[in-house]
Amino acid sequence: MLKSELVQNIQNKYTSLSLSDIEKIVDLFLKKILKGLLNNQNIEFRGFGTFSKKINKEKFVRNPKTNEKIYKKATYKIHFKIGKILHKKINNDHYPDNE
Numbered sequence: 001m002l003k004s005e006l007v008q009n010i011q012n013k014y015t016s017l018s019l020s021d022i023e024k025i026v027d028l029f030l031k032k033i034l035k036g037l038l039n040n041q042n043i044e045f046r047g048f049g050t051f052s053k054k055i056n057k058e059k060f061v062r063n064p065k066t067n068e069k070i071y072k073k074a075t076y077k078i079h080f081k082i083g084k085i086l087h088k089k090i091n092n093d094h095y096p097d098n099e
Helices: 003-013 019-038 084-090
Strands: 043-045 049-056 059-062 069-072 075-082
Touching: 003 019, 019 043, 019 049, 075 084
Parallel strands: none
Antiparallel strands: 043 049, 049 075, 059 069
């Protein structure tokens, strides 16, 4: 699902909100998640999951074309751990699609 599709789905459900207001809310929500991750905080949504920042260690990697070894500095990646409720909904046929 694209961000624009998410905004449109929210606007279809809550017609009293304007499209620009919904876009601002979604942008603010995503910025708060990013700010939390930049501050080394875990972002937890009960029942949905947890976002956290993990480190990829520095290492030597190989260029497959030239076979040259290259030193790669440590980088961060985003890790998502699925919540129990979401896991059960995805793996159980008893839940309808529109919940």
